[in-house]
Amino acid sequence: MSSTPTKTQDEAATVDLLALESQVCFGLAVAARGVIGAYRPILEPLGLTHPQYLVMLALWQSSPRTVRDLGEALQLEPATLSPLLKRLEGIGYVSRARNAQDERALDVSLTDAGRALREQALEIPPQIIDRLGMSLDELAELRTTLSRVIAAVGAA
Numbered sequence: 001m002s003s004t005p006t007k008t009q010d011e012a013a014t015v016d017l018l019a020l021e022s023q024v025c026f027g028l029a030v031a032a033r034g035v036i037g038a039y040r041p042i043l044e045p046l047g048l049t050h051p052q053y054l055v056m057l058a059l060w061q062s063s064p065r066t067v068r069d070l071g072e073a074l075q076l077e078p079a080t081l082s083p084l085l086k087r088l089e090g091i092g093y094v095s096r097a098r099n100a101q102d103e104r105a106l107d108v109s110l111t112d113a114g115r116a117l118r119e120q121a122l123e124i125p126p127q128i129i130d131r132l133g134m135s136l137d138e139l140a141e142l143r144t145t146l147s148r149v150i151a152a153v154g155a156a
Contacts (some may be wrong), residue, residue: 028149038131042124046117047091051076053121055084059094060118064109066099093117 020026036050043053058073059065065073071081085108088094093114099105129139 024149035128035132038128039124042127046120051080051084052088053124055081055088056093056114056117056121059108059110059114060121063114064107067096067106067108070108088114 015022039050039053043050046053048056054074055070058070067078067081067085070076070085071078074081076084085094085096089096092111095109095111097107097109099107129136132139134142
């Protein structure tokens with residue numbers, strides 16, 4: 001039986017695996033910077049940075065949440081999350097208070113202003129979809145692929 005090279009082997013022979021444009025990390029880094037940059041002018045009128053927007057998205061899904069729960073949902077360390085929460089509290093979108101059942105836990109809740117901001121934020125996804133020039137199906141496929149990447153590197 002002869003051993004015929006697979007398409008992957010053929011491609012590996014003709015593609016420089018160390019070329020910058022061949023690197024998954026490079027593509028992801030450039031895409032992430034670009035997408036986050038696309039959010040910047042849309043979020044500025046709301047007084048939010050992209051990381052603050054992510055916190056608000058998590059709180060719009062469920063509020064109150066403990067800092068620990070938020071950190072897990074956003075995959076952020078407490079040292080990164082804490083300043084974000086302080087700034088959001090400072091602009092009046094969230095409040096922080098000790099958990100009634102566990103004094104060690106800190107609950108983060110939306111304020112009335114934070115809840116009201118959700119209505120304005122409903123305009124963000126359509127603007128991003130328009131800027132990216134991708135269909136909803138393409139974006140769903142991309143999210144699925146990225147979820148697989150996140151799961152793979154999270155398991156490593």
